[in-house]
Amino acid sequence: METNTSTSRHISTHIDRPANEVYDYASDPTNWPEWAHGLGSSIEKIDGQWIAESTSLGRVVVAFAEKNEFGVLDHDVTLPSGEVIHNPVRVIADGAGCEVVFTLRRRPEMSDEDFQRDADAVLADLTTLKRLMERA
Template identity: 65%
Template structure:
């Protein structure tokens, strides 16, 4: 039996900035519209959550784990259906720069095409994060 709900893909990108610089920028939800287009073009803080009203998925809420010294940027995205998706993300030292690794998890019932589309969206978001941080 094939349990497609347990499939993961780790996508990483090298960024020519220190771990501290990458983590500080990427952990600030206010910066998400500049690089995480998969979440939409605007974020607003509502209590301790951040809300994207116009994401491709509809209104979603984003909640990051507390800031930490380990480079963990995990976040939960609550979809319009009420389902919450956990997204593991790490910022890791890579020489004098950093590597950002995002684990895309295939949700139960997700087609091959949708899983590939999710992975492509995350890869494009990581490329934008690299572009934004390296152009500063």
């Protein structure tokens, strides 16, 4: 099993909704369980921290970027082990719609199969976000 720890993959989807509408929805952590299933099935603010319950990761702490005018949805996920995973995400205007781009970074212990599984999960989440936003 060969691992390449410097690998990043940009996973994106185009959404036929204005960037500001997608950003407003996606930047609200209480909406994440509706579309970001990779993060968890529930999220709540406890003692000033966002706590998500993930079936695969357990209970994780999520720190979201402050709302901003640049479409930055970065979030850090602190695993039960204490490891912090930084997840860069952008909502980028594209004509009347937008593109949402998630940069998936390969962690040192990840196999090719694990990295692909994470990429598939991110794409599924972005596809769900697209479906939710385009029906609004």
